[in-house]
Amino acid sequence: MKLSDADLARFDEEGFVFLPGLFSRDEAQMLMEEAQAIYAQDREEVWRESSGAARTAFAAHTYSEPFRRIGRHPRLVEPVEQLLGEQLYMHQFKINAKAAFDGEVWQWHQDYGTWARDDGMPEPRAMNIALFLEDVTPANGPLLFIPRSHREGVFEAGHDLETTSYPLWTLDRETVASLAREGGVEAPVGPAGSVVMFHGNLVHASPANISPFSRTIVYLSLCAVSNHITKFTRKEWIAHRDFTPIEVLADDCLDELVAQRRAAAAE
Ligand SMILES: O=C(O)CCC(=O)C(=O)O
Numbered sequence: 001m002k003l004s005d006a007d008l009a010r011f012d013e014e015g016f017v018f019l020p021g022l023f024s025r026d027e028a029q030m031l032m033e034e035a036q037a038i039y040a041q042d043r044e045e046v047w048r049e050s051s052g053a054a055r056t057a058f059a060a061h062t063y064s065e066p067f068r069r070i071g072r073h074p075r076l077v078e079p080v081e082q083l084l085g086e087q088l089y090m091h092q093f094k095i096n097a098k099a100a101f102d103g104e105v106w107q108w109h110q111d112y113g114t115w116a117r118d119d120g121m122p123e124p125r126a127m128n129i130a131l132f133l134e135d136v137t138p139a140n141g142p143l144l145f146i147p148r149s150h151r152e153g154v155f156e157a158g159h160d161l162e163t164t165s166y167p168l169w170t171l172d173r174e175t176v177a178s179l180a181r182e183g184g185v186e187a188p189v190g191p192a193g194s195v196v197m198f199h200g201n202l203v204h205a206s207p208a209n210i211s212p213f214s215r216t217i218v219y220l221s222l223c224a225v226s227n228h229i230t231k232f233t234r235k236e237w238i239a240h241r242d243f244t245p246i247e248v249l250a251d252d253c254l255d256e257l258v259a260q261r262r263a264a265a266a267e
Helices: 007-014 027-039 066-070 074-084 111-117 174-181 257-266
Strands: 016-019 046-048 054-058 088-097 104-107 126-130 158-160 168-170 195-199 202-205 213-222
Touching: 007 016, 007 046, 007 074, 016 066, 027 054, 027 066, 027 088, 027 213, 027 257, 066 168, 066 213, 074 088, 074 126, 074 195, 074 213, 088 174, 104 111, 111 126, 111 213
Parallel strands: none
Antiparallel strands: 016 195, 046 054, 054 088, 088 213, 104 202, 126 195, 126 213, 158 168
16 A cells, blocks of 8 residues: 555655544454453563553564454555655554553653664664554544654653553653644544554654543554664563564455454354
């Protein structure tokens, strides 16, 4: 799948592109059921909020067939290849839950700030492409982006090990306020199956979810192969060390799994 010239121009200008309804509801539902089964497992790759609700599941593309296919899906991999102009490897893969009532914040940060500091990634030639597995609304903890904040490089950040169970290099309030005075804050919201891709330096966050509706998003952090990480401080299943270029599957690679789920539900 290729991005249009308008998408490319918007990405360059704003630092993100939102593609509503890129996957069908059936595809998103099949993946959502798989995500719930993973969150129910007791495994080290599943991190939890202080309430015990799942916060994120790392590396599901290595132990789940539906997510293995998502990690090689042309609708997710090809747009990033187009933007970065070379083949990609999977730097990180996570399925972020924002549990109804209990989903906690993600503080203001830049992903490349973490990839550079923790993983020694040479350049911001990596980015997230995110697929909504449930409807994302203004109420259930949407991603918040500061448009155009990707243009100013990496900001000073402090390592926050306390606010949530997830250590993060976070920006101070003055920096966020000054960037938001220029760019505002936008929250891409839309139905399950929508996709958003954003620059590694785009400043973003998400609020707590006090609504009764959960919000689940799967993130592929894709990195240009020539830009692979050089420091191995985090677990292999958080920051991958397999730099093999991703070979994409066929566009209909999820159909068989959707049909299997449908047949199982009809029994
Ligand atoms: O899923 C979210 O709400 C935010 C995730 C995020 O910011 C990240 O993974 O860098």
